Amino acid sequence: MTSGGDAAGMNPAIKCTVDYSRMLGYKPYLVHNGLRGLIDDNIEEAKSSDVSGILHRGGTILRSSRSKRFFEYEHRQQAYENLQKHGISKLIVIGGDGSFRALNQFYSDFKVPFAGIPATIDNDIPGTDYCLGVDTALNMIRQNVDSIRDTASSFSRAFVIETMGRHCGYLAMASAVTSGAEVCLVPELEYDLEAIQKRLQKDIDNGRQFLIAIVAEGCQMGDYLTRWIKDKLKMDARLTILGHIQRGGSPTVRDRLMAFKFGIAAVDSLHRGETNKIMVYKSGSYSTVPIHELAGQTAGIDPVLVEICKPLCR
Amino acid sequence: MTSGGDAAGMNPAIKCTVDYSRMLGYKPYLVHNGLRGLIDDNIEEAKSSDVSGILHRGGTILRSSRSKRFFEYEHRQQAYENLQKHGISKLIVIGGDGSFRALNQFYSDFKVPFAGIPATIDNDIPGTDYCLGVDTALNMIRQNVDSIRDTASSFSRAFVIETMGRHCGYLAMASAVTSGAEVCLVPELEYDLEAIQKRLQKDIDNGRQFLIAIVAEGCQMGDYLTRWIKDKLKMDARLTILGHIQRGGSPTVRDRLMAFKFGIAAVDSLHRGETNKIMVYKSGSYSTVPIHELAGQTAGIDPVLVEICKPLCR
Amino acid sequence: MTSGGDAAGMNPAIKCTVDYSRMLGYKPYLVHNGLRGLIDDNIEEAKSSDVSGILHRGGTILRSSRSKRFFEYEHRQQAYENLQKHGISKLIVIGGDGSFRALNQFYSDFKVPFAGIPATIDNDIPGTDYCLGVDTALNMIRQNVDSIRDTASSFSRAFVIETMGRHCGYLAMASAVTSGAEVCLVPELEYDLEAIQKRLQKDIDNGRQFLIAIVAEGCQMGDYLTRWIKDKLKMDARLTILGHIQRGGSPTVRDRLMAFKFGIAAVDSLHRGETNKIMVYKSGSYSTVPIHELAGQTAGIDPVLVEICKPLCR
């Protein structure tokens, strides 16, 4: 099942877990509509045709949802009865840490083991350096920033571009660095607008004709920075909120490869008799981490990227 | 020179007019920064290297601008003196009808003949069915709408997508039809929200899980429609404003081909001794129209497209 | 039904004809596998779900085929009996002129009226300036030529690129012009290798470091020209045959719009009681032409494009 915000790479992960678990002798099922589908019994045995031709499709064919009902015991019990009815004894969930915690609670109640595959474009799941969907999101952003750069450079204009990322500025930082943006504001890094003003004014005096600033949604600085540029730098400025454009698109090769590796690892984890493990990619190697170890942790950002990004905050 | 809002296809048009005018024995110059550059003498002879490798680049290498100073006689006189100094006797301007009217005034003052090449992604220049930049803009929109559709279909959600187009709904209409949107609101067509509600509610009752609505900027309905969907259809809804993403991107083959045809026609028009002509593509053939014939006209939209679009407004 | 080589734009045309014919009160059917499916009764009533979500997909969901059996009366009689059985009285075929002639013969035999929608990336169907699939093919070629240009310019190297087009050089010509190629060889235009050699040698002496030549498949000059460049110009040269890459890809907006217009026109033609008409786009307007008028004609190429292309042949 897939749960939480959708991300490119979910479909390849679905295909891989279905194919590989069947290869190991299991009988895989598909849960539609996430946690809600678990409660409402949108569950059916996986047919080959369900997962053929889905590798290159964005989003999730299983659909996702957020479900408040799952917080209540009676609905979790309903979910458990549905699983019992189908003879389903193990779960694989592709989603974010909210979904993992929900299934952890479900395990406490009914002892249904599960394995979690991290997927969210925000790249903010603790314990793993990579979540499915991030590479595709970054490349969608890249195409749009490249397009905006065409128009910015044609018109002596500043563009403020807001990426997704409520608590985590990874998308904004990686996009700013790789698109050559002049400014980057993210929740993790302090910024010094006065210093930025001095730096940019000097550039403008030296002939700079346009500029690109990338801000993470979580900073809530898009509108302010746009007006600030007009006021302080006397430059025409526009705000572009990329929004849900970032979520979709055919998964990149990297997201497909990661989906295969996480998918195989998740099936193997359950096959070995483990439970409540999250698949992680940390410092270049794949492993599994018990969900309780992630509690209270926050996702860290690659320190090299942070260093490269710092000059863009001041 | 390029003038007004930038559009994909301007660079191929620049290359073509430079190369072709030189082939006919002229000595081409480049005016940088649009009308402002005419006043400030940002003018230089065109070198081969200036226009090589620009066919595939979005925006305009000559940069564009809007200039209020050009409304004043003294600045136009300055512009005229600049042209005199360089020995420039004819102008080709790639831009919108505001720029054409400005050069028409310039002709009244100083008798400098010009030819105009229509370029604007809004497709709202009277007299021509096609303006440079439209096809590239439509395909940029397509890619983003396809991406949003991935996420909409994964999450039982409505998306309202706002395209550019202040007075002209062409981009919105063509995008709605070709992306299979359920709703399309444009300034040209009356819409009936009550009828739309009934139609969509019936679809939802029959199992529709997501929907896409495309609205033209000029309707100013983006915010309203998003709330309306939440209220009336009880569906989670999000607004995406595509904004300047639509302007950029490598020109499509169609925009490059049209740029060549308009470019050759413009040089030929001046070569034949004509003046104040706008290059147009009308009912499938290329011709030139005196600018005064366009006064007071508004751009018409393909009636077949309008017919296909009507069911999306009610 | 779709027939002959597949082309982007077939799916939007299928969707449009199904939706629009149903709107007029007809009961549409889908013939799978082209002419072969007509004989083998791969025919079923069109459901809404069959044509939803197909607008953005390349190729044809109905699959296509070439069938020699259809040349024989007995198999055509079988096809006729199949249609009778389903109560099908009119046909719409999306394909090339071979398919149109086959259905013309079928009409002679059994008086089943049909309408033809031109679709082939070669753009070689007589009577129409545009065939579905051409714009998408051109943009697929563009992306790949742009990519090859990166590597050519990085390495002082010549690239010979072969496009599809057995008898018609349209793809090669439009690609050469819009990608700034230095050489273009097509079946329609005479070329003068000696003149080309002199021209390129002069460019190389003036500093040219790389070159791109585009040749149509029908010239059978790919291998020869590659060796010729090595021999005569002493430049490292490589041949790239684009092949079937050109056929696929999500249909561009232009191909989707044309598909809608052709689709509506085809349904309208049959609805008016016409038969054996081909939908054409000629000099900017849409009309229908009786198939017998196309006999013996060959497709003409836009004379402006030919003029722009001529300097690349000598």
Next chain:
Amino acid sequence: MTSGGDAAGMNPAIKCTVDYSRMLGYKPYLVHNGLRGLIDDNIEEAKSSDVSGILHRGGTILRSSRSKRFFEYEHRQQAYENLQKHGISKLIVIGGDGSFRALNQFYSDFKVPFAGIPATIDNDIPGTDYCLGVDTALNMIRQNVDSIRDTASSFSRAFVIETMGRHCGYLAMASAVTSGAEVCLVPELEYDLEAIQKRLQKDIDNGRQFLIAIVAEGCQMGDYLTRWIKDKLKMDARLTILGHIQRGGSPTVRDRLMAFKFGIAAVDSLHRGETNKIMVYKSGSYSTVPIHELAGQTAGIDPVLVEICKPLCR
């Protein structure tokens, strides 16, 4: 300087090394045309404008070359004298292991320290899991394979697709797995055509209508396999050689990020006073390896990928 076959990611690496070395107080120079430029003194101080706006461009703005002259002492001496003249005391080379070995020899002769940044789409440089250009190449292949799949599925046809990779099947393996190919032949893995035939025949008997086979250039099996499919499986089959299409294209975000990390590491390596070190990314961390340690090694392929790929070889 860049040397050897060009790869996407070279331009971001150039930009990063220039900017970062200047930040540390160095005066960076650009060597044009690779080793040949070193001999012919195509060397000039790097200006800011040389490296602005190059992040998103494929290939290398410095051009590359292969030079046999560099094998001879007298030409290396010439190169040394050129460097002396400019006051250049350290070199950064972006390229493959042939280039690294050449500079190692150069160091033996004249004690000019260098740092090497691995860049080649073949991903076959020993000691590192990643070379610049690989991710972009994989995504170019993906787009073309997705396009070919459209046409294969529309026409009941097999496609054999040949990727680059003389000794290393990485591109073919990663592409086969992530595109859902049915067959993959690479130099590293034994294949069993008889087993493949049985497996595919069974699939065809169960309704499979098309198939995709991906083969690495180094196997030299493209032609053979295409005929083999026609003979043994009685399926229409076509060969597509992707060729140099794979090299170009705007660098993906991953290639840009890796370019920054390798670039910073290379400058740091020289800054620390090291010499003859190659930047590597191994098991998820970045480090430097003395070039002599790489002698005799061959590049290993990710064992998980190999496992996933094995079922496609038999």
